[in-house]
Amino acid sequence: MKLSGRAVFDSPNPSRSMGYHTFDSDRADRLEDPTRFKYVSIDELLALFAPPSDSVVADLGSGTGFYTDEIAPYVGHVQAVDVQEAMHEQYRENGVPENVALVTAEVADLPFEDGALDGVVSTMTYHEFASDGALSELARVCRPGASVGIADWTAAGAGERGPPLDERFDADATANAFEQAGFSVERAQDRRETFVLSATL
Numbered sequence: 001m002k003l004s005g006r007a008v009f010d011s012p013n014p015s016r017s018m019g020y021h022t023f024d025s026d027r028a029d030r031l032e033d034p035t036r037f038k039y040v041s042i043d044e045l046l047a048l049f050a051p052p053s054d055s056v057v058a059d060l061g062s063g064t065g066f067y068t069d070e071i072a073p074y075v076g077h078v079q080a081v082d083v084q085e086a087m088h089e090q091y092r093e094n095g096v097p098e099n100v101a102l103v104t105a106e107v108a109d110l111p112f113e114d115g116a117l118d119g120v121v122s123t124m125t126y127h128e129f130a131s132d133g134a135l136s137e138l139a140r141v142c143r144p145g146a147s148v149g150i151a152d153w154t155a156a157g158a159g160e161r162g163p164p165l166d167e168r169f170d171a172d173a174t175a176n177a178f179e180q181a182g183f184s185v186e187r188a189q190d191r192r193e194t195f196v197l198s199a200t201l
Contacts, residue, residue, distance in 0.1 A: 039161075039194050040123060040151040042070040048121070048149025048187075048198045051075045055118035058141070060107055061125025065091040065100070071121065072097040079103050079117070081110065108133040115143040124194075126152040127168050135181035142201045148183065150174065154195040161193065171195035 045067065051057050054076040059068045062080035064087055072078050078100045082088060088102040096102065105111055107129040120138060122129075138148070153162035155170040162168070169177075174197050175188035183199040 040196070042067070044196070045121060045123060045149060045151060046071065046074060048151065048196055049119045049147040051119045051121075051147070056116065057119040057121060058103075058110075058112075058117050060120060060122040061128055062091070062102075063087045063125075065094060065096065067121075067123045068100055069097060072100050075099070075119075077101070079112070081105055081107065106134075108137050110137050110141050112141040114140055117142050118146055120146065120148045122150050122152070124152055124162065126150050126174065127163055130169055130174070130177065132177075132181070135177055135183075139182045139201060144201055146201045148178070148197070148199045148201075150197040150199075151194055153193060154190045156190045156195070157193040169195075171197060175199075 049057075051071075051074060053074065056077045056079070057071070057075050058079040058081050059071060060081050062068045062082045065080060068078055068080045068091075076099065078097075080088075080091070080096075080100050081103045083104065083106050085104050088104060091102060103111065108131060120142060142148070152174075153168050155165055155168040155173070157165070157168070159165045171188040171190045174195065175185040178185055178197065178199045183201055185197065185199045187196065187198040189196055
């Protein structure tokens, strides 16, 4: 199915999960660049999934904790999920908040109980784990009513920064994939270089 420029999971490896095109951990210091906020601010990110103050949420593709640190004060607990242990090592060196747990896992195989999460957020990493298996796994670990906020580079962008255009998804394709996985999409919007999506289970 074609949507706004690319198939839902039209990639070199359609079954790929987190780790297929991951950010090079040798360049982890670049993730600490504050100019990232011009593409998605913390206020905007929190608004996408509006977590209650006592909620348990997962940050998918947490990397060195750049956005995790910003989310942590507003929730009860954060599961910082990244497929690369090297990213967690860098995060530990930076200092991990007390309410953050580091989880080394692929999104398609999360070590959480059914319905364990009140919310999920992913910032600039959806393209790394997008697959039917990963979204099915998200539906399993989210409780009914859980909210999801996604911000990522859009395939509709100019490609001035971020991954190559052919590794990206756009808002329509992402919304379609989430709906097929059983989520209700409340917002899906392409912007200049990024897209945002809000959904609930």
